Amino acid sequence: xxxxxxxxxxxxxxxxxxxxxxxxxxxxxxxxxxxxxxxxxxxxxxxxxxxxxxxxxxxxxxxxxxxxxxxxxxxxxxxxxxxxxxxxxxxxxxxxxxxxxxxxxxxxxxxxxxxxxxxxxxxxxxxxxxxxxxxxxxxxxxxxxxxxxxxxxxxxxxxxxxxxxxxxxxxxxxxxxxxxxxxxxxxxxxxxxxxxxxxxxxxxxxxxxxxxxxxxxxxxxxxxxxxxxxxxxxxxxxxxx
Numbered sequence: 001x002x003x004x005x006x007x008x009x010x011x012x013x014x015x016x017x018x019x020x021x022x023x024x025x026x027x028x029x030x031x032x033x034x035x036x037x038x039x040x041x042x043x044x045x046x047x048x049x050x051x052x053x054x055x056x057x058x059x060x061x062x063x064x065x066x067x068x069x070x071x072x073x074x075x076x077x078x079x080x081x082x083x084x085x086x087x088x089x090x091x092x093x094x095x096x097x098x099x100x101x102x103x104x105x106x107x108x109x110x111x112x113x114x115x116x117x118x119x120x121x122x123x124x125x126x127x128x129x130x131x132x133x134x135x136x137x138x139x140x141x142x143x144x145x146x147x148x149x150x151x152x153x154x155x156x157x158x159x160x161x162x163x164x165x166x167x168x169x170x171x172x173x174x175x176x177x178x179x180x181x182x183x184x185x186x187x188x189x190x191x192x193x194x195x196x197x198x199x200x201x202x203x204x205x206x207x208x209x210x211x212x213x214x215x216x217x218x219x220x221x222x223x224x225x226x227x228x229x230x231x232x233x234x235x236x237x238x239x240x241x
Contacts, residue, residue, distance in 0.1 A: 001171050001229075003178060006221035013056045022061045023213030038064065039213070041071030043220040048147045050224020057221060070146075077142050077155040085131045092124045137165045140172045144227045168226050175222035179215050186211045 010016045026039050045059035045067060059067070096117050141164040142155050155161065165172060186207065193204035 006218045010217050013058045019058050027212040037071035038067045041067030043216045044070040046220025047224040051227035073152045095120050141165045143223050171226050
């Protein structure tokens with residue numbers, strides 16, 4: 001995997017500045033939810049272009065419908081994959097309420113109730129850590145599977161998704177850790193800039209705003225490298241007669 005390429009490829013696009021600025025604007029209004037779908041869709045577009053060997057992988061911000069649907073698909077799939085955790089959390093809340101009612105209806109001591117609640121949430125915390133570790137690897141595989149197959153249904157072929165993780169474990173680990181490492185470096189730089197009154201603060205704000213779209217570009221390229229390594233056929237070719 002060419003990690004260095006993921007950090008520099010966008011500069012090879014003569015229109016990269018304009019695309020980055022649009023990405024920054026989308027990131028700024030992502031609180032409206034809709035732009036958040038667009039940014040996720042943009043990452044999918046980068047992944048698809050890298051997989052297909054496009055010379056300029058950064059998509060244009062023109063086909064917003066495709067960007068939106070790609071982003072929506074990935075987010076919906078991610079939510080479905082996280083449903084087991086939310087179900088466990090709901091059960092834990094119900095158990096907590098049940099312990100409270102049990103304390104009032106019986107002679108069980110408050111200490112015993114507290115111990116039961118603590119044990120419940122301790123178990124949930126352990127399951128949460130295990131689940132988040134698993135999702136750390138599954139999340140990139142979802143995007144790769146979606147881009148390779150071109151439809152949301154393929155993301156629920158769990159055997160294929162898990163096979164992507166199994167066969168590309170090291171690459172997915174690198175692709176997953178890289179954004180965290182970059183975010184840490186960005187945060188250190190921003191903290192240092194904030195020590196400089198006025199100018200440093202402004203630069204820090206601008207850097208923090210640009211960080212999201214930049215990480216999107218880096219992550220999309222890394223995912224695309226993995227997808228290209230596995231091999232994939234663009235949807236248009238799959239269904240061509």
